Amino acid sequence: MEPQAYKEIWKQVLSDIQKAGYYDSETFDSWISKTELFKIEDGTAFIVYPTMITLNILKTEQGISLLRSSLYEVLKEEVSIQFISKQDASKLIPEIKLQQRTQNLMRTDFNEEYTFENFIEGNSNAEAYAACLSCCTQKKHLFNPIMIYGNSGLGKTHLLHAIGNYLKKERPETKVFYSYSGDLVSILLDAMKTKNIHGNAVDQVKSQLIDNDYFLIDDIQNLQQSSSQEVFFTVYNELISRNAQIVITSDMHPSELSGLQSRLISRFNSGLSVNIVKPEFDTSKAILKKKLEGNEEICQINEDVLDYLAHKFSNDVRNLEGSLNKLIFNATLENPDVIDLDFAQRILMKEPIVSSTSELTIKKIKKAVTRFYGLTYKDIEGKSRQKKLMNARQVFIYLSRELLHKAYVSIGQELGNRDHTTISSSYDRAVKLIQTDKNFKMAVDKVKSLLED
Numbered sequence: 001m002e003p004q005a006y007k008e009i010w011k012q013v014l015s016d017i018q019k020a021g022y023y024d025s026e027t028f029d030s031w032i033s034k035t036e037l038f039k040i041e042d043g044t045a046f047i048v049y050p051t052m053i054t055l056n057i058l059k060t061e062q063g064i065s066l067l068r069s070s071l072y073e074v075l076k077e078e079v080s081i082q083f084i085s086k087q088d089a090s091k092l093i094p095e096i097k098l099q100q101r102t103q104n105l106m107r108t109d110f111n112e113e114y115t116f117e118n119f120i121e122g123n124s125n126a127e128a129y130a131a132c133l134s135c136c137t138q139k140k141h142l143f144n145p146i147m148i149y150g151n152s153g154l155g156k157t158h159l160l161h162a163i164g165n166y167l168k169k170e171r172p173e174t175k176v177f178y179s180y181s182g183d184l185v186s187i188l189l190d191a192m193k194t195k196n197i198h199g200n201a202v203d204q205v206k207s208q209l210i211d212n213d214y215f216l217i218d219d220i221q222n223l224q225q226s227s228s229q230e231v232f233f234t235v236y237n238e239l240i241s242r243n244a245q246i247v248i249t250s251d252m253h254p255s256e257l258s259g260l261q262s263r264l265i266s267r268f269n270s271g272l273s274v275n276i277v278k279p280e281f282d283t284s285k286a287i288l289k290k291k292l293e294g295n296e297e298i299c300q301i302n303e304d305v306l307d308y309l310a311h312k313f314s315n316d317v318r319n320l321e322g323s324l325n326k327l328i329f330n331a332t333l334e335n336p337d338v339i340d341l342d343f344a345q346r347i348l349m350k351e352p353i354v355s356s357t358s359e360l361t362i363k364k365i366k367k368a369v370t371r372f373y374g375l376t377y378k379d380i381e382g383k384s385r386q387k388k389l390m391n392a393r394q395v396f397i398y399l400s401r402e403l404l405h406k407a408y409v410s411i412g413q414e415l416g417n418r419d420h421t422t423i424s425s426s427y428d429r430a431v432k433l434i435q436t437d438k439n440f441k442m443a444v445d446k447v448k449s450l451l452e453d
């Protein structure tokens with residue numbers, strides 16, 4: 001239940017108590033009205049008292065019975081009462097936030113573009129494609145975990161989202177957990193730090209993680225050197241014993257993940273590891289053609305341009321797509337009859353595509369965004385909600401996720417320590433905007449083209 005809902009419930013309860021006339025108006029105004037309903041969990045209402053005087057007034061037999069009957073009137077169910085001090089309640093807040101963050105990762109909003117239908121199969125990725133598709137269609141998981149490893153930009157995230165999209169459509173009752181490992185690590189570390197007076201935050205997060213049928217972890221390399229590996233290990237074992245399917249992506253073979261405990265590496269090796277490599281020429285061309293679908297009215301593009309792009313940029317499909325986007329973007333500005341080889345070479349030479357995302361840093365993205373919008377770092381880190389600033393922040397968040405898979409927490413730090421939940425909702429909005437808002441997409445493409453510095 002949202003905090004606002006508790007506030008509403010408590011308002012009604014207090015009004016009932018006041019009407020009951022058991023407390024005189026001075027006692028009610030000075031002490032009772034200062035109480036709050038913190039949460040209702042497992043049939044218990046946690047009521048926050050500001051001072052010991054309030055507690056003593058409330059915890060008499062009649063006081064408790066009045067509270068219970070007023071709560072019953074509002075909730076239509078019996079609850080027991082537990083009083084907690086303001087101080088203890090403030091310690092519980094991080095725990096509740098943590099539960100919400102973990103809950104947010106049980107996502108159902110996978111990138112709609114990243115489906116099996118939109119994934120072009122070729123020799124370079126056939127095994128990975130088949131492994132991901134078959135784990136969705138077969139109830140008995142033959143290979144567990146499935147590890148997909150390969151260089152950046154070759155479709156690993158696309159395949160994880162394709163699993164999510166497929167299950168959402170074909171088996172909607174399935175519980176799917178998806179996370180960049182950076183986000184998962186930050187949740188686990190926070191759970192380990194969180195003081196918790198009713199139960200154990202780590203156990204609570206663990207039980208949320210374990211309660212899934214599919215557990216998809218993107219870029220597992222971020223787990224290296226992290227003290228959260230211990231907790232991850234127990235979650236992993238529990239998931240396997242419950243026959244949950246685990247699919248993990250990584251930029252290197254599991255045996256090369258030297259910052260992971262050897263018992264984790266040996267478990268990863270015990271399933272199916274499949275390599276995904278750069279697409280061969282025909283696959284690259286097919287990817288380009290797929291991406292062109294729906295853009296035919298905006299521009300015509302010559303076949304030899306597609307050959308040129310497929311030869312030059314197939315090391316990383318992001319670059320392949322980026323080069324095509326750049327041509328389309330410039331074609332909308334210059335309106336050529338057709339995109340021919342001269343046009344393509346001129347544009348791509350003028351604004352070269354960033355050669356490898358591994359050279360890219362979050363600072364570079366920040367610099368490119370501020371340059372594109374004509375802003376300073378102070379502007380985008382600040383609090384102003386001016387439209388231009390909001391747009392710039394959203395482009396920054398989107399690119400930091402898409403190109404670098406940065407954790408929400410790290411992106412928030414770059415934006416003047418904004419909360420990770422703000423960043424996460426802004427990213428979710430951006431994922432929708434990129435498909436629906438031409439201006440937003442153009443801004444993203446333009447900033448990408450500036451990333452060559």
Ligand SMILES: Nc1ncnc2c1ncn2[C@@H]1O[C@H](COP(=O)(O)OP(=O)(O)OP(=O)(O)O)[C@@H](O)[C@H]1O
Nearest residue numbers: 118119120151152153154155156157158287317318
């Ligand atoms: N075979 C393919 N068919 C269609 N699109 C593809 C294919 N391979 C990659 N892409 C596209 O390339 C882009 C980059 O892919 P993705 O983000 O999945 O790469 P990645 O391997 O997860 O990279 P990283 O290791 O950097 O996270 C996405 O837009 C994805 O849709």
